Amino acid sequence: MAEPAAAILARFSEQVLGVPLPVGIRLWDGSTAGPADGPAFVLRDREALRRLLWRPGELGLARAWVAGDLDVDGDLYELLKRVAALVWERDEPAGRTATLRRALGVLTAPGGLRTVGRTLSLAGPGLPPAPPAEEVVRRRGPAHSLRRDKEAISHHYDAGNDFYALMLGPSLVYSCAYWQSAPHTSGSGSGSGDTLERAQEAKLDLVCRKLALREGQRLLDVGCGWGSMALHAAEHYGVQVVGVTLSVEQATAARERVAAAGLDHRVEIRVQDYRQIDDAPFDAISSIGMAEHVGGARYREYAHILHRLLKPGGRLLNHQIARRPVRDEDTYRMDPFIDRYVFPDGELAPVGSTVSLLEEAGFEVRDVESLREHYALTLREWVANLEARWDEAVALTSPARARVWRLYMAASAVGFETNTMGVNQVLAVRTGTDGRSGMPLRRDFLSTPAPAAH
Structure with missing residues (x-):
């Protein structure tokens, strides 16, 4: 008698991956495996199983999801x-061929796939399934060259300004918010909890206060996105802002927002790489969610360039996602799914x-603040926004692209x-030659309200 496909997959998990299924599995043939309570994967067709067998782990699962x-x-x-622990915290197999052989070895063993006849086509033999079209595979030139960085930024950020506005909300801030309290209900913005918009404004103001911005100063916003930091600093602190981004779509939207706010005289938005800025010095620099794109091999250069662009006594606020130390390495590539799709x-x-x-590079580091829990809350709000307007999101991009962002943000x-x-x-801080930092003796300055700009 033919063995249900779900039972085969459960044995594959135990014998090849070394662990029992942690969630339920429901297959197109009606068979099920794994825990009956809690969430479950739903495999809609044979292609899903082929993807998982060719690349057990994160990439195979992601490809099946995106497709x-x-x-x-x-x-x-x-x-x-x-x-x-089974997928995102597990090393990818050494090679596709070796993985497939191991899978087929288990599935064709006595009691395995051989007992179900033609179901051998679930995994192969033959070529692996083609990856979904949204996957980035071939990349031109050396990593983190000017051209390749521009292409990478375009892949991520030129997904459509309306799509990002749908997810991020009116603030158009694509970095973690700064919450006073958890939102009352995810995505609703109702009740006694904080709202995404208030929390994002609080984050922008926190950055401005840490930089001690004052009217008439000159701020460089590296990776300015849709211009939210530049707008906030110019409007509330009266500074002159230069914002740079490699995304043409972001720059277009940012300039429109600056013009609508009547701040053209204070804010300039450029499509420019930070390595090409030649009109220093600046009184302060903000880099919010941009340094993740720099790369370990280029990070020393990044730090030295920002140090050079600052006046003595100038401050840098570097807002950056971090990963825990592993194997005594200093830098880490993104996980395969994020590297290929996001x-x-x-x-x-x-x-x-x-x-x-x-x-x-010469900076004196004066303060480090972890916002880990804040990012978790922010991401859940973005996912809620996406799910609440799913049909619209799909129409603005594609079903696959919307699925990429839902998985990416939820997993993050x-x-x-x-x-x-x-x-x-x-x-x-870039201290002066006399060693002076210009920093106050205490951190009370962080609670100082924003000055009124003129």
Whole structure:
């Protein structure tokens, strides 16, 4: 008698991956396996299983998800937590061929796939399934060259300004908010809890206060996105702002927002690489969610350039996602799914490495604040926005692209909640030749309200 496909997959998990299924599995043939309670993977067709067998782990699962061959029944966050050790915290197999041979070896053993006849076509033999079209595979030129960085940024950020506005809300801030309290209900903005818009404004103001911005100063916003930091600093602190981004779509929207706010005389938005800025000095620099794109091999250069662009006594606020130290390495590539579908060539480093490299460049690091829990709350709000307007999001991009962002943001939320990732604001100063920092003796300045700009 033919063995149900789900039972075969359960045995594959135990014998090849070495663990029992942590979540339920429901297949197109009606068969089920794994725990009956809690969330479950739903494999819609044979292609989903072929993808998982060719690349057991993160990439195979992600490809099946993006292609629409696989879905989730139940709480997506709970499912991701249960499979984290099996997928996201597990090394990818050494090679596709070796993995396939191991899989076929198990599935064709006595009692395995051989007992179900033609079902051998689930895994092969033959070529692996083609990856979904949204996957970035071929990349031109050396990593973190000017051209390749521009292409990577375009892949991520030129997904459509309306799509990002749908997810991020009116603030158009694509970095973690700064919450006074958890939102009352995720995505609703109702009740006694904080709202995403208020929390994002609080984050922008926190950055401005850490930089001690004053009217008439000159601020460089590296990776300015849709211009939210530049607008806030110009409007509330009266500074002159230069914002740079590699995304043409972001720059277009940012300029429109600046014009609508009547701040053209204070804010200039450029499509420019930070390595090409030649009109220093600046009184302060903000880099919010940009340094993850720099790369470990280029980070010393990044730190030295920002140090050179600042006046003596000028401050840098570096807001950056971090990864926990592993294997004594200083920098880390993104996980395969994020590298192929979300942030091509992105890298995460432990916060200690970031601090050391900033100090090596000549900065004095004066304050480090972890915002890990804040990012988890923010990501859940973004996912709620996306899910609430799913049909519109799909129409603005594509079903596959919308699925990429839902999985990416939900998995990232779980990463911050479980402390496998962090995010930190590092405040550093370029001290003068006499060693003076210009910093106050105490951190009371962080509670100072924003001055009224004229």
